Every structure is written in structure tokens, then in C-alpha cells.
Amino acid sequence: MTTSEEAQDRRPRYHRTAAALLTVLMLLAGGWLLWRTEELADSPALDNRALADTRATERVVGDVSGALGRVFSYAPQDTASTRHAARQLLAGKAARQYEALFAEVEQRAAQQKLTLTTHVVRAGVTRLTDRDARLLVFLDQVAQRAGKPATTVAAQLSVTAELQGGHWRIVDITAR
Known part of the structure; x- marks a missing residue:
């Protein structure tokens, strides 16, 4: 070969x-x-609807933002409506913490003629399922005492909400 x-x-x-x-x-x-x-x-990431379901994400952001604005805003002559809103919009640990702190706030608000207005500047959903959501919320709080200039303070919160009876209720709030 x-x-x-x-x-x-x-x-x-x-x-x-x-x-x-x-x-x-x-x-x-x-x-x-x-x-x-x-x-x-x-993967648990597949259960997170925060990026895929814009309608559900917008709804939880709207509900939680509205709730935070209502429960963290008050006037010295009308803290009862704020307390009532908190009972409707908060549950679990958040409701217990709020009740413990708000009695003191009510007393000071009346004595100091303090008005607090809270506006959510930005809120983002970090986790969203059919039952619960976790959000990172940035808000501004404007405090006004009678006869003094208003002061604005920024705050950042981690919020957990649960869907209860067709409405998002805040169950945990942690200052960041």
C-alpha cells in the first residue's frame, strides 16, 4: 500500500x-x-411576579403608597381618622407597632399643634406573589408646628403587604 x-x-x-x-x-x-x-x-424567582405582571405590581404600589400616606399623616385636631385608617390598612406586626407608637404621637400632636403630611416619592416592588408583596418605599414627611416653618424629612422603608379580602394590607414596616 x-x-x-x-x-x-x-x-x-x-x-x-x-x-x-x-x-x-x-x-x-x-x-x-x-x-x-x-x-x-x-427556582423561587419564577414565583416573583414583580417584573412580569405590571398590573398587579402597579396595584400593590398604589395600595401601599396610599396606605402609608394615610397612616403617617395627621393633624392635631383629627388624629382619630388616622387611627381609624391604620386599623383598616395595617395588620399583624405593623398594626401592633403602630398602636404602641401612635398613642404617644396623638398626645404630642395635640400639645405641639403638630401636622404631619407624608408623600410616597418612589416605591418599588422587590417581590410579588399571589398572596404577599415586599416593597422598598422612599417617602417625604413634612412636619409643621404651629407658628414655625415646615421641615421635610426623607425616609426609606421596607414594607411587607398581604392580600386580604381583595385589598393589600401592610403587615410589616421596617425603617432602613
């Missing part, structure tokens, strides 16, 4: 080996991709 015949004889064997190797590599890659797909399918 001449060298050119030997080279032609090796070529088909080389192609078969390369094809077999390529087939094995593709099977391995396919198996790895299938494993990664299953791993991703079990």
Missing part, C-alpha cells in the same frame, strides 16, 4: 471518530442543558 492509499484509508476512520466524538459531546451538552432547565424551573 502506498502512502496516498494509507491516507485515503485513514480519512474515513478519522471522520467516523470525529462524528462519534461530536455526537457524544452534543449528548453531554444536551443533558447538561436539560439539568439546568429543571434547576431553573424549581
Whole structure:
């Protein structure tokens, strides 16, 4: 056999080996991709509707922003409506904390003729499921004492809300 015949004889064997190797590599890659797909399918991130469901995200932001504005705004002559709003809009730990603090606030508001107005500047949903939501909220609070200039203070809160009876209720508030 001449060298050119030997080279032609090796070529088909080389192609078969390369094809077999390529087939094995593709099977391995396919198996790895299938494993990664299953791993991703079990991810808790898939339950987070915050980015995919804009209507639900807008609703929870609107409900929570409105609630924060109502429960953190009061006038010295009308703290009862603020307390009433808190009972409707807060639940769980947030309601207990609020009740403990608001008795003192009511007393000071009347004595100092203090008006507090709270506006949500920006709110973002970090996690949203069918039952609960977590938000990061930036707000401005304007405090006005009788006869003194108003002062504005910025605040940042982490808020957890739960869907109860078709309405979002705040269940936890943490200052950041």
C-alpha cells in the first residue's frame, strides 16, 4: 500500500471518530442543558411576579403608597381618622407597632399643634406573589408646628403587604 492509499484509508476512520466524538459531546451538552432547565424551573424567582405582571405590581404600589400616606399623616385636631385608617390598612406586626407608637404621637400632636403630611416619592416592588408583596418605599414627611416653618424629612422603608379580602394590607414596616 502506498502512502496516498494509507491516507485515503485513514480519512474515513478519522471522520467516523470525529462524528462519534461530536455526537457524544452534543449528548453531554444536551443533558447538561436539560439539568439546568429543571434547576431553573424549581427556582423561587419564577414565583416573583414583580417584573412580569405590571398590573398587579402597579396595584400593590398604589395600595401601599396610599396606605402609608394615610397612616403617617395627621393633624392635631383629627388624629382619630388616622387611627381609624391604620386599623383598616395595617395588620399583624405593623398594626401592633403602630398602636404602641401612635398613642404617644396623638398626645404630642395635640400639645405641639403638630401636622404631619407624608408623600410616597418612589416605591418599588422587590417581590410579588399571589398572596404577599415586599416593597422598598422612599417617602417625604413634612412636619409643621404651629407658628414655625415646615421641615421635610426623607425616609426609606421596607414594607411587607398581604392580600386580604381583595385589598393589600401592610403587615410589616421596617425603617432602613
